[in-house]
Amino acid sequence: MVEITDVVCSLCGCVCDDIVVEVEDNKVTKVKKGACAVGKSKLMGHGRIEEPAIRENGSLKECSYDDAIKKAAEILAASRRPLLYGWSSTVCEADKVGVELAEEIGAVIDNTASVCHGPSVLAIQDVGLPSCTLGEVKNRADLVIYWGANPAAAHANHMKRYSYISKGYWTEEGKKNKKLVVVDVRKTATAKMADVFLQIEQGKDYLVFSALRAMLYGYEDVVPEEVGGVSKKELLETVRMMKEAKFGIIFFGMGVTHTGARHNNIVNAIQTTRAAHTHTKFNIMPMRGHYNVAGINQVCTWETGYPFAVDLSRGYAWYNPGELSATDLLIRRECDTALIIASDPGAHFPGESIRHLAKIPVIQIDPFPNPTTEFADVVIPAAISGVEAEGNVYRMDNIPIRLRKLVDTEYMADEEILERILEEVRAIKEKEGE
């Protein structure tokens, strides 16, 4: 038995890096400390896609890596409008090869940001983001606001490691000297811990941000007695806490990006943070979901100039999320093939878009079988990043952290699979050129 310390979790955007596991006979046998229930489940492992496979007459037939890679390359090389989607549950090194492949075949490359914090990215491009690192939050924050986010379920270590419960240099007494405000439609487990819980009506986030902004700028007289289901009294109490804080932070989640005004909600959230600057230090940060969704946004930006929904078919990068997000392409039935890696649109896309995805040739690269596997035509199993393969990822505050390899594997890493596909695609194109 070997004990491995400083293990980095490859599940959510918290990227906890203080985990201790036990490894025996090349298997993680115990998660001793550090990981939350969700991260622990990931590290202990689940049933795998055991062999590469190609669909023949409706069912998947096992084949060699060579055959699956060759088939994938043939499909992509013959495609007129390929979509390369996913990229958030793998490492930056693989993402980089993905962008190269997209460029080679003139694909649209999109990542899971388009169904999580895509609107946040649009808002940040619009008005910027007064933000900080999670380390600063841990050491300084005395007011933590979770808005449309339920870390108790989705980022279970977030409060303990970085925000409300954590103890830092100027916050050595932990939550004793901190305040927690939660804004949500449901009284979630996170909301139950809050000093102030603003239970808003679904889709009314924009109004509540606007009311807080007005109050922070001193115009409380224009705010009615109730806004979006929240009383003026509760709003005034929240504003008082914001003004009195030494260091405040708003963490926002899908409750804000998935509804109503989408990116305009986030613009308003950022402007509320700015309004708080007239009184004190305040920050805002999106609660990124996948452990490396921030990383693919980084890689895609430094390679193409844009973070997601990028069309490389024109010979230069073209960015237009409302036209080029995977969902939009699929609903318009525009793409004729899709490579899906490190994500699961079969489970996480609206039914309307899955209908087209299920009809076109789909290549799936993933360690685990999932709803996308049900209609994938070429299935290529991959090593699990952070357990069987190493590489760099970006935490939700855009801090790069290197995932560690804990056990050996026979499975190919995402990066190698993509390099092999790219090599095959180039060989096919060269032959065609001749």
Next chain:
Amino acid sequence: MISGRTIAQGQNLDNKLSEEYFNEVATCELNGSDMEKLGVAADEPVKVKTSFGEVVVRAKEKEGTPEGVIFIPMGPWANAVVSGDTHGAGMPSYKGIDAEIEPTEEEVLHVKELMKTYMG
């Protein structure tokens, strides 16, 4: 209707073809008084209908959910009834969908059966 994460949904993210995932995600959380109004008990099937589709899930009482709101954990069952319209922003409408809910005799589809409805 809104959708979102739960702990068990997250624990089975890499295990979506399992019974554990099915038991957690093919459900619909609602307020006790809404359950009474519908005349459904915990774990009984309900049909959720929207302009974008319909799906059968099992009812689950959850006090923190306000009256008139249902919560379906993010996943294939929620996505059967959400809207793909991104309003030019790239983001589908996963939350805030008008839905009708009623008791049903129909069975909840397993994930493989649900995916079959998109094929062919």
